[in-house]
Amino acid sequence: MEKINLDQETEDWLIAFFNGELEENEIEKIGEWLENGEENRNAYEALMRDYLQLRWAQENMNIQEKRAKEVIFSSLKKRKSGKLYYGMAAAVALLFVFFGYWFLGEKTRTSPVEVVQTEIKPVQSRAILVLSSGEKVDLEKSHEEIRERDGSIVKVDSSLGIRYDLLNQEEKTELLYHKIVVPRGGEYFLTLGDGTEVWLDADSELEYPVCFAGDRREVRLKGEAYFKVVKEEGNPFIVQVGTYTVQVYGTEFNVNAYDPRQIETVLVRGSVGFKANPSMPERMLKPNELAITNVESGESEIRTIDILPYVAWKNxxxxxxxxxxxxxxxxxxxxxxxxxxxxxxxxxxxxxxxxxxxxxxxxxxxxxxxxxxxxxxxxxxxxxxxxxx
Missing domain, CATH: 3.55.50.30 (Phage tail protein beta-alpha-beta fold)
Incomplete structure (x- = not known):
């Protein structure tokens, strides 16, 4: 990694500038210092990259601004005097826009991200509910109760997703299926008839019975979903992705099946077993383990992992x-x-x-x-x- 010389006094001065702690006359001196040679500009850019990395990390941990500055200041000062290392992967847009004027050559005068105006919205709660009759309901627009032909009521809430009010379950003789289709750019939360909670990520589908019956609760998934399953003795919960199955015994887990040939299952808590296809033996997962399964070959690899990157989308x-x-x-x-x-x-x-x-x-x-x-x-x-x- 490249090393850049910078004395401690100058480093402290620049950090105060990044923190917005300098008076106007001092800010002008920063500009003069930057114009005083390529070495100064290189040192400035390297220090700012390190600063922004730490600032971004602290802000995303919801640390108060005052404490964040202390952590940043302290972390940077702990480095060996006069030697800075850069190449970290993070930045804070507001700071760069403000300071970017002094960056080298044409690179410094280029807008960070070129945009031809079109509104690209972040992920929003939206989905289509396909009823047993084939009728499609846009859940982003509908906030009413929907009645199925067996008397079940689907309650739609803008913040809580959908949930089921099952009436006269003992009289049900026919399994009615619903399907939730979440488009690209969307996400959706629903509570199944047994109380199981499901978070669906963008470009995903879940098909399930309105009311579970028999000795197994089975759903079919395309895409990605996080499940918080209600435990029922003698009545396992099963997630089917083609020939791949996850059998659940009351637990929280994530299934990523965007590539149906290679499926990833992460167990957060509880216990699950999985099979690549019906001919393969069931394998068990422990909390904080990831199973990567090649559905075509039937081979699976289990790793112990930090689960956060795999389930952060749900939060x-x-x-x-x-x-x-x-x-x-x-x-x-x-x-x-x-x-x-x-x-x-x-x-x-x-x-x-x-x-x-x-x-x-x-x-x-x-x-x-x-x-x-x-x-x-x-x-x-x-x-x-x-x-x-």
């Missing part, structure tokens, strides 16, 4: 840990309903760390990534083009 966060840009953009394309094109294949292998609100603007996300890499993000309508700077 309205975006968390990536050393994740490649290609994988990140697959998620971004679903969350923001955009198309993504790479002009340079090698950019797909760039790796990033990220922890921010899921409802942040797409420009903010790209800004952070652009300022800590050699990638440029251009938004044209609903298309994102990624190229080299």
């Amino acid at each position: 309205k966060d975006i968390v990536f840990v050393n994740e490649c840009l290609e994988s990140i953009m697959e998620n971004v394309s679903r969350w923001y309903d955009v198309q993504v094109f790479f002009q340079n294949e090698e950019l797909k292998d760039l790796r990033f760390d990220c922890n921010m609100q899921r409802y942040a603007s797409i420009e903010d996300l790209f800004f952070f990534m652009e300022k800590t890499s050699n990638a440029r993000f251009t938004i044209n309508g609903r298309t994102v083009v990624i190229s080299k700077k």
